[in-house]
Amino acid sequence: MTSHTPVSELLSLKDRVAVVTGAAEGIGAGIARRLAEAGAKVWITDIDIDRAAATAAELVEAGYEAEAAELNVLEPDSFAALEESLRSRDLVPTIWVNNAGSYPKRAALELTATDWDRAQNINTRSAFLGAQVAGRMMVEASTPGVILNLSSIAGVRLAPANPIDYATAKAGVAMLTRNLGVEWGKYGIRVVGLAPGFVVTPGVRRTPGVNARIGNPASVPALGRQMVEDDVAKAALFLVSEMAAMISSEILVVDGGGAWNLESPSTAANR
Numbered sequence: 212m213t214s215h216t217p218v219s220e221l222l223s224l225k226d227r228v229a230v231v232t233g234a235a236e237g238i239g240a241g242i243a244r245r246l247a248e249a250g251a252k253v254w255i256t257d258i259d260i261d262r263a264a265a266t267a268a269e270l271v272e273a274g275y276e277a278e279a280a281e282l283n284v285l286e287p288d289s290f291a292a293l294e295e296s297l298r299s300r301d302l303v304p305t306i307w308v309n310n311a312g313s314y315p316k317r318a319a320l321e322l323t324a325t326d327w328d329r330a331q332n333i334n335t336r337s338a339f340l341g342a343q344v345a346g347r348m349m350v351e352a353s354t355p356g357v358i359l360n361l362s363s364i365a366g367v368r369l370a371p372a373n374p375i376d377y378a379t380a381k382a383g384v385a386m387l388t389r390n391l392g393v394e395w396g397k398y399g400i401r402v403v404g405l406a407p408g409f410v411v412t413p414g415v416r417r418t419p420g421v422n423a424r425i426g427n428p429a430s431v432p433a434l435g436r437q438m439v440e441d442d443v444a445k446a447a448l449f450l451v452s453e454m455a456a457m458i459s460s461e462i463l464v465v466d467g468g469g470a471w472n473l474e475s476p477s478t479a480a481n482r
């Protein structure tokens with residue numbers, strides 16, 4: 212019989228360093244809070260360093276370990292600078308969450324090549340660049356860990372009301388996750404993904420068109436209430452913890468059972 216590790220130990224992230232991108236607010240901040248609560252020292256990285264610092268300060272105030280660092284996921288040099296700061300402190304992140312992303316707003320006929328590139332770069336290339344820093348540091352230190360990528364329901368299923376540049380970028384995040392998990396399995400590194408349904412976050416509130424779904428009964432999932440950041444954060448904690456020790460190359464859907472009312476019957480039939 213295998214040894215029995217208590218659940219509290221399996222969920223503990225004590226002595227782990229976790230980096231979360233786009234963690235100043237929204238889903239990233241929610242994930243950072245749960246990881247910190249589980250004992251990780253969390254690096255709140257964001258393009259907005261002032262808000263990142265405020266979020267880190269809130270966690271420290273709550274008794275957790277957190278630090279803020281500037282990171283623009285659109286800039287490879289910015290990843291290099293973050294890697295350098297971690298190395299200068301002799302820290303090896305064994306949890307890395309590629310969360311930063313954005314919401315494109317245009318319909319296919321209005322999309323420009325610039326819109327397209329931005330959607331791919333902020334959602335997909337950023338996840339690759341982040342994973343590469345994390346993977347390199349873990350392999351060099353012989354300290355395997357876990358990389359968690361934020362895909363979306365739009366990237367794994369045919370979901371309505373999602374612009375095509377965003378949907379294809381998030382599908383890219385899903386395949387990046389699956390393939391990296393295979394490539395890096397030999398190092399003991401797990402690569403996993405989350406595909407959330409609609410969550411009302413600050414980014415959603417700010418985005419015209421997307422924010423029109425707030426309060427719309429048709430966007431409430433089968434389980435009967437709108438999702439909040441912590442619904443995604445709790446799933447993130449499970450996936451990065453030892454509870455998920457043999458889960459890799461997998462994308463977990465967190466969508467409250469789906470917002471079926473949003474879909475036309477023909478769309479649903481395509482699933």
Ligand SMILES: NC(=O)c1ccc[n+]([C@@H]2O[C@H](COP(=O)([O-])OP(=O)(O)OC[C@H]3O[C@@H](n4cnc5c(N)ncnc54)[C@H](O)[C@@H]3O)[C@@H](O)[C@H]2O)c1
Pocket residue numbers: 232233234235236237238239256257258259282283284285310311312313314333361362363364406407408409410411412413414415
């Ligand atoms: N909210 C949803 O309904 C939903 C659903 C599925 C997937 N997602 C994905 O979850 C992730 C988080 O979404 P959210 O709704 O919390 O977003 P949000 O817009 O509320 O927060 C995003 C955070 O990322 C930061 N950010 C923006 N550009 C950045 C950059 N270039 N570099 C670094 N940080 C940057 C912002 O400052 C902000 O703190 C995204 O990848 C999003 O695509 C969200």
